[in-house]
Amino acid sequence: MAKETIRRSREKTVDLIIQNMKVDRETASETYDLFLTALSENGIPSRTGMENIIRAIKSQGRFVERKVAFEDVADDSLAREVAKQTGYKID
Known part of the structure; x- marks a missing residue:
């Protein structure tokens, strides 16, 4: 699952943030943490x-x-529906 890969691969993810967002390593690391x-x-x-x-x-x-x-950056309706159908507890 992508989110688990992101959690396990901090350095790879930080490198991707640097490439895609055109930021320095410190900013990319802070972005990753957030x-x-x-x-x-x-x-x-x-x-x-x-x-x-x-x-x-x-x-x-x-x-x-x-x-x-x-709402400008995220639409959680699909994720909520998938979570519901796959048995995850949702708030």
């Missing part, structure tokens, strides 16, 4: 985790001119 807060056991993105990611992106000077809401 991203982990968005990963839940049932696969549904948490609002707190996504808000942390939004804050990290804004700290890089991106999207600072507007308020970015959870």
